[in-house]
Amino acid sequence: MGRILIVDDEPGMRRILAANLQRDGHVLAEASGVIEARALLARDEYDAVLTDQKMPDGSGLDILHAVQEDDSTTSVVFLTAVGTLELAVESMRQGAFDFLTKPFVPDVVRSAVKRACERTALLRENAVLRTAVQKFEGADEILGNNLAMQLVRNMIARVAPTNSTVLITGETGTGKELVARAIHRNSARARNPFIAINCASVTETLLESELFGHEKGAFTGADRARAGLFEAAHEGTLFLDEVAEMSPAAQAKLLRVLADGEIQRVGSTVTRRVNVRVLAATHRNLQEQVQQGRFREDLYYRLAVLPIQLPPLRERKEDLSELCRMLTARVAAEIKVRPRPLSAAAEAKLAEYSFPGNVRELRNLLERALILGQSAELQPEDFPLQPPPSQPLNSEMTIEQLAAHLPPHLDLRETLSRLERLLILRALEGADGVQAEAARQLGLSRSDLGYKVGKYSIAGILQPGGQRTMV
Ligand SMILES: Nc1ncnc2c1ncn2[C@@H]1O[C@H](COP(=O)(O)OP(=O)(O)OP(=O)(O)O)[C@@H](O)[C@H]1O
Ligand SMILES: [Mg+2]
Numbered sequence: 001m002g003r004i005l006i007v008d009d010e011p012g013m014r015r016i017l018a019a020n021l022q023r024d025g026h027v028l029a030e031a032s033g034v035i036e037a038r039a040l041l042a043r044d045e046y047d048a049v050l051t052d053q054k055m056p057d058g059s060g061l062d063i064l065h066a067v068q069e070d071d072s073t074t075s076v077v078f079l080t081a082v083g084t085l086e087l088a089v090e091s092m093r094q095g096a097f098d099f100l101t102k103p104f105v106p107d108v109v110r111s112a113v114k115r116a117c118e119r120t121a122l123l124r125e126n127a128v129l130r131t132a133v134q135k136f137e138g139a140d141e142i143l144g145n146n147l148a149m150q151l152v153r154n155m156i157a158r159v160a161p162t163n164s165t166v167l168i169t170g171e172t173g174t175g176k177e178l179v180a181r182a183i184h185r186n187s188a189r190a191r192n193p194f195i196a197i198n199c200a201s202v203t204e205t206l207l208e209s210e211l212f213g214h215e216k217g218a219f220t221g222a223d224r225a226r227a228g229l230f231e232a233a234h235e236g237t238l239f240l241d242e243v244a245e246m247s248p249a250a251q252a253k254l255l256r257v258l259a260d261g262e263i264q265r266v267g268s269t270v271t272r273r274v275n276v277r278v279l280a281a282t283h284r285n286l287q288e289q290v291q292q293g294r295f296r297e298d299l300y301y302r303l304a305v306l307p308i309q310l311p312p313l314r315e316r317k318e319d320l321s322e323l324c325r326m327l328t329a330r331v332a333a334e335i336k337v338r339p340r341p342l343s344a345a346a347e348a349k350l351a352e353y354s355f356p357g358n359v360r361e362l363r364n365l366l367e368r369a370l371i372l373g374q375s376a377e378l379q380p381e382d383f384p385l386q387p388p389p390s391q392p393l394n395s396e397m398t399i400e401q402l403a404a405h406l407p408p409h410l411d412l413r414e415t416l417s418r419l420e421r422l423l424i425l426r427a428l429e430g431a432d433g434v435q436a437e438a439a440r441q442l443g444l445s446r447s448d449l450g451y452k453v454g455k456y457s458i459a460g461i462l463q464p465g466g467q468r469t470m471v
Pocket of ligand 1: 144171
């Protein structure tokens with residue numbers, strides 16, 4: 001059901017069309033030509049326009065243009081007796097939604113109008129979403145535009161105004177706290193406190209009293225009563241970072257606040273009501289923690305009402321250039337140095353890197369390069385990158401895994417020769433220098449091994465008995 005404008009110079013035709021479309025519950029308006037249609041378009045919003053082609057004061061294409069000037073999400077359907085192929089092609093090319101010919105089949109017109117309304121609704125919904133997504137305060141602080149980050153922005157815009165608990169997951173440095181702050185800032189609680197606590201940085205017993213407060217004498221050292229963070233965050237937001245590290249006791253108490261809005265200070269039987277929105281974050285897979293019995297399932301379901309998953313930087317390399325550009329500018333302004341662009345080679349080096357520390361690591365690398373770099377552009381040598389974590393080589397490692405440890409640019413022949421030489425040496429060592437045994441281990445004939453031993457000048461390195469003199 002939509003609002004439809006019928007444009008046709010023949011009153012009879014308008015009447016038949018209106019009678020047909022009314023059956024679908026549309027709200028209808030009629031215009032006898034281009035001038036009248038323009039006036040109506042300027043005054044009201046329509047979901048679809050059904051237009052004739054030839055009218056005394058203009059054409060269907062004029063209507064199409066008028067609609068596009070007014071609101072390009074409105075869909076236009078042509079219904080014309082001059083059904084030439086050229087016109088059909090031209091109108092579609094210019095953005096008409098459909099092209100039908102007279103005499104018309106009522107059902108065909110009805111279904112075309114229905115689809116036109118659906119398309120309009122979809123376009124408008126997208127447009128609303130896009131502006132909502134771009135609109136939340138601090139949206140441009142969160143950099144990145146790949147699909148996963150668009151989803152993140154979309155979620156922030158949607159969840160911020162609600163009071164729901166949000167679980168933010170992602171590796172270290174992916175921006176979990178950034179997102180939590182954006183949610184708070186765009187909620188009705190924005191003027192009230194935002195309190196963050198890292199559950200991993202306090203001991204188990206302290207965490208409980210930090211969060212819920214304690215009474216005087218509740219434990220040794222509690223020489224006076226103290227309100228906890230839940231009370232301090234009253235009417236605001238409490239951000240529980242690294243929530244997976246909470247003790248079972250603290251988890252039980254948290255569950256209670258989330259369910260009833262009630263807390264008890266440690267050592268007290270008095271319940272207090274608090275109005276706090278909880279945002280939680282973890283770098284762990286919380287579902288897995290539940291399966292392993294480390295995290296309460298009921299708490300997990302309360303926390304994960306609205307999940308936001310932040311992608312690791314290595315999975316959004318398409319954002320890397322923009323991130324480099326924007327972060328360099330930000331960091332330079334913060335530390336008061338002149339911003340400098342990255343050289344193409346430096347960018348290529350970063351593009352190959354896996355960023356275990358994600359955006360935080362990139363930020364730190366840029367800061368270091370801006371301070372220590374000597375040239376007008378930041379160079380590859382200004383970015384000392386961590387080598388990939390070396391996994392111990394073992395017999396279970398596949399060739400693919402082994403290859404993943406090798407640098408991308410290497411001389412294939414030389415690498416293979418060196419590898420072959422090393423493997424032969426190792427086999428000879430394992431066989432106490434007995435070539436027949438080493439050949440067997442390597443699946444080579446004795447003469448093949450003999451040839452390779454000569455080729456790689458291994459003879460003499462290993463004495464029978466396994467003593468290695470030099471490599
Ligand atoms: N998408 C992003 N756009 C801009 N800056 C970002 C983005 N993501 C992270 N950062 C920056 O990286 C740094 C780390 O972000 P944040 O503290 O939010 O990460 P985190 O996920 O909470 O990490 P951790 O798990 O280690 O606590 C901050 O300086 C933050 O501003
Ligand atoms: Mg954090």
